[in-house]
Amino acid sequence: MARVAVICPDLLFGSNVEGALRAAGHEVTRYDDLAGVDSPDVLVVDLNAVEAAPLPAVPSVGFYRHTDVDTRRRAEEAGFDVVVPRSRMARETAALVERVLAR
Template identity: 55%
Template sequence: MARIALLCPDLLFGSKVEGGLAVAGHTVNRFETDDRLRVAVPFHDLLIVDLTAEGLDGAALVMSMRERGELEAVPTLGFYSHVDQETRKRAEEAGFSRVVPRSRMAREMAALVDGLLPSA
């Protein structure tokens, strides 16, 4: 189905997302740093970013990639801790296509992804 780039250094949650989306028929490539992600994301249909990752500023990364035209046709999905509303706000301002709490990502990842992909 879709090729998904996942920026998620968290091994446990990243593996959960990879597995859930693989079951839904998607191919997931997980990245732990933004430098490799920047090169690879144009070859993907969707970018998912862990906004809670230490040492990574997902909102600034997506904003920078949008400004450089690196995400022209790639929708973005970010997930955050439900108690961190400032992170949600920053991600929305950065131009994420969708921003959801981590708990919702865990429950509804396949539906969220399908909602952001172009209809076949």
């Protein structure tokens, strides 16, 4: 079980991400932004909703609207470990988190 910080102000999508991670056995805390995030094992960020950079030494997954190529590029340049479209995040939430934990 990992401690996962989810930064996703979208109530519905954030709840889906949280539910998938809890079902996979993770402890999940939701935030509206990076303020207050305290020592997670993994960081999951809605890149279109918040300006966020990965935390040093914390594996990170960012997701974005599939039409927003610039956001994807900026996230990759900023150092997010995995950057995927929102649709893939919806389908593979737990697997993506497991992937960054295994690194």
